[in-house]
Amino acid sequence: MPAEKYSSTPNSGLLSDIDDIIRKHQNRDGALIDVLHDVQALYGYLPEQAMKRIAEGLSLPLSKVYGVATFYSLFTLEPKGQYVIRLCESAPCHIRGAVQVLSAIEEELKIKPGETTPDSKFTLEFTSCLGVCGVAPAIMINDQVYGNLTPEKVKEILRSL
Amino acid sequence: MAFYRAHVLVCGGTPCELGGCRAVKDTLLEEVNRLGLSSEIRVLETGCLGPCDQGPVIIVYPEGIMYARLQPGDVKEIVEQHLLKGRVVNRLVYHEKKEEAKSVVTFESSDYFGLQERIVLRNCGRINPESIEEYIAHDGYRALGKCLTEMEPAAVVQVVKDSGLRGRGGAGFPTGLKWSFTAKTDSNQKYIVCNADEGEPGTFKDRLILEGDPHSIIEGMAIAGYAVGANKGYIYIRGEYKLSIERLQHAIRQARELGLLGTNIFGSDFAFDIEVRSGAGAYVCGEETALIESIEGSRGEPRYKPPFPGVSGIWGKPTVVNNVETLANIAPIILNGAAWFRGFGTEKCPGTKVFTMTGDINNEGLIEVPMGITLRQIVYGVGGGIPGGLGFKMAQTGGTSGGCLPKEFLDLPMDYDTLAEAGSALGSGALLIMDDSHCIVDIVRCFMKFFKHESCGKCTPCREGTTRLYELVTKITEGKATNEDIALLTELSRVMQTSALCGLGQAAPNPLVTCLKYFEEEFGAHLNGYCPTGVCTMPVANVKVG
The missing domain is CATH 1.20.1440.230 (NADH-ubiquinone oxidoreductase 51kDa subunit, iron-sulphur binding domain)
Incomplete structure (x- = not known):
């Protein structure tokens, strides 16, 4: 997600952006997930007001929008740090040293998985397999994947951000 | 068409991309231009070549020399020595990571490559995945043309049935039989779904097939559509697979432009089109009914079965759900026939299987081998053994949902039925090797x-x-x-x-x-x-x- 759009509170101007997104998708059946993807790309998360607007726009109950938004792990209802670090904790990464990479991140940022740094710069999360096991251990920071990590390498990456 | 005396293929798969293959490719282009070789030497990006842990890798043809672990700083030497003077740069050549390491002269002559049989990965690492012309030059869309102009839909289903192809997503259900259920239904709307929601830990084959040869999936889906009477296809793909999504969308646009998707394909009255839908991070959506729920825009929760999707799938309409690798097998089967396909693998599991090797193994990466190959041949042959002189502790086959097999099972043939008997599964083809230092x-x-x-x-x-x-x-x-x-x-x-x-x-x-x-x-x-x-x-x- 682009940093400059991160966690802006929806105002009337942005709500019209949501309407544009809905218009783009509304002729397709089952468009809700694509709409949520686009709206989250806009705010960095899915604010309640945005979900209400989506429910109205797609003529769906708000409970359905909320249900879908909370089911999938790529959607979030809370604002997160500018950089969301997703650490793969699946077996191939585990074997190749994901635990040491996790300790290095925790040490560098002084946060635990599920937490955000006080300056809102980094959020640390676990993720399931990223599908880049050939270069395990791996992490994903926003849309960018990093592989073949060591504790030193991951610290270097974090310092460069 | 211009004639080039050498081709340099740069692996552009995600693992190589993470190692910096774009910078290597850019430097190659710069150096080739600087020495005035651009009319003689062609640099192009291809799909995955396989040895993912050694990226970025490139292959120089006509010799077939593979260079591995390249950094932009190495490129000048390769261009000046190999491409200009014909001297292979030994220090950068791909070496098999075996104890008795011998210098590999060509990629094709290595143990890693020699045990492989490439049907699904036929074009990966050979063609430019963004060029429909290159796909067509390698017999692409010929199988679709054959179906539409020479074969009845029932005959297409029969060939797939006769081939013995079984679903490569994990369950191993016979593909021809699955198609026949949907073909038999009487409905004004049917769907073909390509399951590309690859989430099984340790599996990344579908990602690399889609990145390396997207047209093979489009062709397979169109053939399936003709066979069962469906005119609409969905590719359901993980939201995290950005490059695969881009490549697919690009390939679909190209196919539409050439009339290979759309209406009156090959002058017939068959119409077919494809839409890409991306998931949002839920492993369970790889289960076909959960996937269908997700395509419909709902929570990806599985449905009770029966009815099976073949009869009642997306919006209650008959739907065939096939894995990426299954679909990539379709065009070669149509072109070469069922008997040809049965020439590979075992009687009950014909053909090949794509595996992704991960964990404590020398050659991590993507391979395609005949069904029935033993675990030992994979681990110690193609895989190059276990690093650091450590012992083999166990192999988990089929990803995290598969079983773990100790060394007593090393001579077990790898196919659906044998592994199921051992309490494990062939599954998606993920192979996690663990040495004896782990608990x-x-x-x-x-x-x-x-x-x-x-x-x-x-x-x-x-x-x-x-x-x-x-x-x-x-x-x-x-x-x-x-x-x-x-x-x-x-x-x-x-x-x-x-x-x-x-x-x-x-x-x-x-x-x-x-x-x-x-x-x-x-x-x-x-x-x-x-x-x-x-x-x-x-x-x-x-x-x-x-």
Whole structure:
């Protein structure tokens, strides 16, 4: 997600952006997930007001929008740090040293998985397999994947951000 | 068409991209231009070549020399020495990581490549995946043309049936039979779905097939559509697979421009089009009914079966759901015939299987081998053995939902039925190799944590069961468990395997059950407060001396 759009509170101007997104998708059946993807790309998360607007726009109950938004792990209802670090904790990464990479991140940022740094710069999360096991251990920071990590390498990456 | 005396193929798969292949390609282009070789030497990007842990890799043709672990700083030497003067740069050549390492002259003559048989990956690393012309030049869309102009739909289904092709997503259900169920239904609307929601830990084959040869999937789907009478296809792909999504969308646009998707394809009255839908991070959506729910824009929770999707799928319409690798097999089967396909693999499992090798193995990456090859041939032949002189402890086949097999099973043929008998699964083709420095209970805990997180919560055995399995295994790693806990784990596993709603909950206990059976001693040691590998932190008071 682009940093400059991160966690802006929806105002009337942005709500019209949501309407544009809905218009783009509304002729397709089952468009809700694509709409949520686009709206989250806009705010960095899915604010309640945005979900209400989506429910109205797609003529769906708000409970359905909320249900879908909370089911999938790529959607979030809370604002997160500018950089969301997703650490793969699946077996191939585990074997190749994901635990040491996790300790290095925790040490560098002084946060635990599920937490955000006080300056809102980094959020640390676990993720399931990223599908880049050939270069395990791996992490994903926003849309960018990093592989073949060591504790030193991951610290270097974090310092460069 | 211009004639080039040499082609340099740069692997552009995601693993190589992470190693910096774009910068290598750019430097190659700069150097080739600087020396005025751009009319003689063609630099192009291809799909995955396989040895993912050694990226970025390039191959120089006509010799077929592979260079590995390249950095932009190495490129000048290759261009000046190899491309200009014809001298191979030995220090950068791809070497097999075996103990008796010999310098490999060509990629094709290496053990790594020699044991492989490439049907699904026929174009990966050979053509430019963004060029429909290159796909067509390699017999692309000829199979679709053959179906539409020479074959009745029923004959297409029959060829696939006769080939013995079985679903490559994991379950191994006969593809021709699946198609025949939908072909038989009478409906004004049917769908073909390509399941590209690859989430099984350790699996990245579909990603690399889609990145390396997207048109083979489009062609396979169109043939399936003609065979069963469907005119609309969906590719459901993980939201994380950005490059695959881009490549697919690009390929679909190209196919539409040439009239290979759309109406009146090949002058027939057959119409077919494809839409890409991306997931949002839910492992369970790889289950076909959960995937259908997700395409419909809902929570990806599995449906009760029957009815099966073949009869009632997307919006209640008959729907064929096939895995990426299954679809990539279709065009070669149509072109070469069922008997040709049966020439590979075993009688009950014809053809090849794409595996992704991960963990403690020298050649991590993507391979395609005939069905029925032994685990030993994969690990010590194609895989190049285990690094650091350590011993083989176990292989987990089929990803995290598969079973774990100790060294006694190294000579087991790798196919659906044999692995199922051993309590494991061929599954998606993920192969996790673990050396003897790791603790079996610790890794089981890692598997169980995965299922606890990914259970969708719809049915009780899975929702409650995955959490309890994780808690109990954690207790073992902490040295606090007793024999009663093991009995409880065994009973709970049985309940989940027999009563969970979908494959996720049914398969979740697999790694645990096989490990309890094959590594009983190591579990026993933990009950006595001792972790033989020293990975688990045990309370000191529990350690029994002697």
